[in-house]
Amino acid sequence: MGWAHPAVAMEEVLGLVRGFVDVLVLAGGRASSGTAATWSSDEVKKALRWALFFEEVFKGLRNSGQYEDSAREFDAALLELTSSPEFPKGLAGIRSETLSMARTLVMRHFLKAKTMSVGNFSALLEAAVQTDIDGICARGVCNACQEYADSILDMNLSCFTQTMNACDVGLSTSSDGLRAECTGHSRILVKEFLKTLNSGSCNCLAERGLGTILNSVKRNIFDDGSNEPCTPAILKTQMINEFLMWKQWRAKSLSYLLDERTIRILSGATLIFKAPKEQWMKVFEPLKSVAESSQSGLVEIMELCLLGLIARRWNPLIEGFVSHTFCFVPVSKQYGDLRQCLQGTSHGKFQHELLHSEEKDIFDYARHLLRSKPSILWLLPPVLAAAAMPPQSSLFQIYVAQIDKQFHEAVPADRKCSCRGDGIDQHRNCEITERIQCLYTLHIQQPHLTILE
Template identity: 80%
Template structure:
């Protein structure tokens, strides 16, 4: 049957959705130019009026019995509208169900604005209370304002006890009245509580991460100062020294992987690479342009790319690396095995087996960027590179060639450590051996932890 609203055409709804999106972007805290947005109470009320329109449309459709067919046709049109590259990706999931609860969407966007100013938050509260009071006064219900004030105290009590929003209970006799005239206040408090719970969980996660990181660091330094902690199987002084270096290397790798900065960049990378390739490439171009004066711009871009590559298997990677055990293998043997890994493999053959198109695009972009500036790899953490680059890929070859250069003709200005001599045996516990050890761990000992 299709769209069946008696008074509003579907084309009109779609046209208003575009304007509603602009309102939501502004509610999120930014103007179209990227500057911080400032709201007034009247502007907040305008946003709610947009929301009311959509809620009323879908309310009419439900009461007429035409909701399912109408929503299905509108959703098909919304899929096409939201798939446009210019449409905000954070709102790409907008559908009929979302619009039928448009006030919730508006409040969520107002509350999620980063670094919300006191002025903006005051405008939001003022608008919500004024709209509820207007509805109460128009209802003519006796003692309406008193009941409203008491209800605010009930919600405030729930807030101060940090109870879940769904636990808020209003007097049974007044439920229907509150639902009609206190909708804004209830939605605001519920969403505020849910945001508070999320922030509390995030804070606890960060504290737990810090505790784990401190434990890792403390453990390695305790072992370094107390050789009686080494396994009994290590018989020779050389093996004991190698074990202690391995502990320090492992702690250094985990320090990067568990660092709060790394986790934040990982989260950002996960969001960035959900966008179409053309969009995230445009984001990176300004960063890459910084390399005219230094390589930091390209290095930051590559760090984002590599973290984006390993984001899908982040938890297994951490668990696998935490369980990694010491095995005494001379660094020269590790270096030889890494070269043998490349023999008989065609470049990027493994990429044909990628199940994730997103990862394939990242690999292609990183390979192209690093072919002209391969030395940028020395600016990135060894554990990140080893975990992110696919085995037998062009990136793997570029990286191993950079390591080879240190043993075969690197100019003094290009040397990455202070070890004497060009042979690998002359390198001991330096940046070069650390990178070889990382590659060996991820590509020989635990290949299941790398990108497929």
């Protein structure tokens, strides 16, 4: 039968959704200029009135007994609206069920804003309290403030949830339920605030756990994963030195992968690259302008791109480094094996058959930048560059060529280490051997970590 609301046309509701989404974006903490948003209690009240309108519309549909058909038709039209490239991707999942709880959605956005300040929180609290007290006054209660205070003091969140659900489906409620309904904004705020506190506690625990692991890595206490004793009596002096350098290299690699800064950038890259390519390329434009005067902007772009390429493989990558065991292989043998990987490969076949569509866009963008400025790879962490290079790809070829130049073409001013001599055997504990070690580990010893099919 389709949309069956007796008083509001579906097109009218759809037309108001975009304005409501703009309200939610502002509630998320940023104005259209990109600066931190500040809110007054009146502005928050307007947002809550928007939300209450949508709740009332869908409550009316439930009362009509034709909610399912109406919601199905509305969601189909809403899907077309949210599929537009200009529609905010973070809210593309908004549907009739979401709008049936619109006030909760508004409160959630206000509370989760990264720019939440004392002033903004005060405005949110004031708006919720005033709206509820105004509602109590409308019922003709003489002492609205006392009624409000009594209701809040008697609040039980579990009962509140049941009461709100009963109101949503049009069931009768008790007098306690009516009292809860009149202080609904405050109750939603309290409930969502408690959820935010719980989430914050979990984040704090996660960060503490990550910090513990990171401190262990920095102290270099990871063992070699072997049950066999490694004593000076068994190992030659050269192998002992190689083993100690390997432990330092692995600890340094894990320090980057587990660092809180890296985790935050990884989260940002994951969010950025979920948008269409045209949108995330625009995000990089300001950084490109910085790159014209210095390399810092280009380094930031490349770090985001490379983290975007390995985001899907992040957990296996960490596990692989933690479980990686020492195996003595001369650096000349490592580099020879890496160069062998480039023989007889088809880069085009790899790009189109093994990468996800999102990763193809990132790969093409990074390849274009590196072809014009390949030296930028030396400013990125060795473990990141190695992990993000798809095996047998053009990025891998560019990277190996950069290392190869260090042995044959680099003038003293362009050398990346102070080792004497041009031969690879002359290099030991330096940046060049560290990058070779990362590539060898991920592309020869543990190739399953460089690609997920």
